[in-house]
Amino acid sequence: MSAATGTPLSEQSILSTLDDAGDTAGATAVRLMMAAADAFSDKGFHATTTRDIASRAGLSPAGVYVHFTSKEDLLFELSRRGHQRARDLLVAAAEKSDSPTEALRSIIGGFSKWHAEHHQLGRIVQYEFRHLTPEHREAVLNLRREIDKVVRGVLTEGVERGEFEVDDVHATALALLSMAVDVARWYSPEIRRTPDDIARTNGDLAVRLVARR
Amino acid sequence: MSAATGTPLSEQSILSTLDDAGDTAGATAVRLMMAAADAFSDKGFHATTTRDIASRAGLSPAGVYVHFTSKEDLLFELSRRGHQRARDLLVAAAEKSDSPTEALRSIIGGFSKWHAEHHQLGRIVQYEFRHLTPEHREAVLNLRREIDKVVRGVLTEGVERGEFEVDDVHATALALLSMAVDVARWYSPEIRRTPDDIARTNGDLAVRLVARR
DNA sequence: GTCTATAAGGAGATAGAC
DNA sequence: GTCTATCTCCTTATAGAC
Numbered sequence: 519m520s521a522a523t524g525t526p527l528s529e530q531s532i533l534s535t536l537d538d539a540g541d542t543a544g545a546t547a548v549r550l551m552m553a554a555a556d557a558f559s560d561k562g563f564h565a566t567t568t569r570d571i572a573s574r575a576g577l578s579p580a581g582v583y584v585h586f587t588s589k590e591d592l593l594f595e596l597s598r599r600g601h602q603r604a605r606d607l608l609v610a611a612a613e614k615s616d617s618p619t620e621a622l623r624s625i626i627g628g629f630s631k632w633h634a635e636h637h638q639l640g641r642i643v644q645y646e647f648r649h650l651t652p653e654h655r656e657a658v659l660n661l662r663r664e665i666d667k668v669v670r671g672v673l674t675e676g677v678e679r680g681e682f683e684v685d686d687v688h689a690t691a692l693a694l695l696s697m698a699v700d701v702a703r704w705y706s707p708e709i710r711r712t713p714d715d716i717a718r719t720n721g722d723l724a725v726r727l728v729a730r731r
Numbered sequence: 732m733s734a735a736t737g738t739p740l741s742e743q744s745i746l747s748t749l750d751d752a753g754d755t756a757g758a759t760a761v762r763l764m765m766a767a768a769d770a771f772s773d774k775g776f777h778a779t780t781t782r783d784i785a786s787r788a789g790l791s792p793a794g795v796y797v798h799f800t801s802k803e804d805l806l807f808e809l810s811r812r813g814h815q816r817a818r819d820l821l822v823a824a825a826e827k828s829d830s831p832t833e834a835l836r837s838i839i840g841g842f843s844k845w846h847a848e849h850h851q852l853g854r855i856v857q858y859e860f861r862h863l864t865p866e867h868r869e870a871v872l873n874l875r876r877e878i879d880k881v882v883r884g885v886l887t888e889g890v891e892r893g894e895f896e897v898d899d900v901h902a903t904a905l906a907l908l909s910m911a912v913d914v915a916r917w918y919s920p921e922i923r924r925t926p927d928d929i930a931r932t933n934g935d936l937a938v939r940l941v942a943r944r
Numbered sequence: 945g946t947c948t949a950t951a952a953g954g955a956g957a958t959a960g961a962c
Numbered sequence: 963g964t965c966t967a968t969c970t971c972c973t974t975a976t977a978g979a980c
Contacts, residue, residue, distance in 0.1 A: 759945085790945095790946075790947095791946070791947055791948075793946075793947070793948080793949095794945080794946060794947080797945055797946075798945095
């Protein structure tokens with residue numbers, strides 16, 4: 519449907535993330551969030567001006583403040599919705615898998631794929647985190663802890679069921695998340711590998727890293 | 732020696748990176764670079780003001796421009812010296828190892844340790860990269876390509892010698908570098924694991940990811 | 945090489961009309 | 963809800979004395 523209207527793919531996918539986040543946001547607010555995501559991921563939070571965001575969204579500089587209380591508020595909404603979506607993805611992948619091995623392949627592959635397809639949002643989530651206010655940082659940190667917990671849970675269950683051999687669950691979970699999260703840093707739509715390729719190779723590597731031999 | 736004079740550890744290690752980079756820099760220039768590294772890693776390039784840097788180095792705002800032509804020039808010097816140091820470390824570790832297995836353990840362990848001990852510089856190198864001018868970005872990119880090449884070289888040799896089993900050398904090299912580079916993002920001096928612990932666990936995980944079974 | 949003073953140009957955010 | 967106009971503050975960088 520969106521494809522028929524000519525909406526670029528990047529806007530489609532970012533829109534689905536911003537739109538499905540549970541609570542409602544007006545069409546103009548969504549347009550502003552997309553404009554901000556574009557600008558923040560390209561130039562960074564502080565190098566982006568509110569004039570930048572407003573003009574990308576087809577509004578005057580003052581128009582931003584009807585929908586968001588500040589530039590930081592806009593960053594927080596992007597960060598919160600991005601984290602929520604990522605967490606929901608992981609939880610769903612872990613729940614619908616039959617074995618720890620398949621769960622691990624699915625969550626690390628899926629998380630890697632998400633960071634490729636949404637590398638703009640992924641970069642904002644990772645790199646602009648420190649520009650949130652302390653309160654907003656704390657809110658986002660809680661979502662991050664849930665994500666870490668899902669990965670550690672799968673590793674622990676795999677060890678208990680005898681499918682995995684893991685020396686240090688905490689360190690291994692971090693290394694696995696690093697593999698997936700870092701995709702947002704190096705991915706570009708121009709490269710040879712597709713998001714699905716990345717999902718496959720990173721999923722396989724994850725299993726290989728912990729599988730019993 | 733520095734310890735006897737009361738220089739904090741973080742300054743010692745960053746100084747060694749900035750100082751040993753081949754070409755000379757005056758004492759005031761080094762002081763400015765340390766101040767900038769502190770500020771950039773804490774608040775990011777654009778959120779840091781030249782007044783910030785100058786006052787941390789005990790100079791007036793104008794004092795910066797005697798030693799560096801611009802704020803971006805300061806960032807470039809930090810980035811260039813950080814990359815050079817990291818590359819030299821990897822090349823040395825790869826060369827002095829007897830087998831691909833030991834080389835891989837050494838370069839990924841060593842690189843991870845460097846990103847823990849120098850997490851300030853590591854963050855600047857990774858997160859502030861986009862704020863360099865196109866020319867400076869290109870110069871730094873050349874150093875990065877050398878780093879990638881060292882890792883791929885070790886993997887290829889390990890496969891040829893029958894020590895490693897690797898499906899996709901390119902993808903595996905990226906995953907290994909992600910593991911090490913991402914340490915700069917999550918490391919903090921307050922955590923339980925020391926840089927040496929991180930070197931050990933990440934070195935072991937790297938070998939496990941590719942070892943023939 | 946370092947300072948004080950200042951130029952020149954944004955920045956985020958608000959007021960008030962429509 | 964959107965606009966134009968503007969306030970107030972702060973930015974990088976330079977000029978010129980010492």
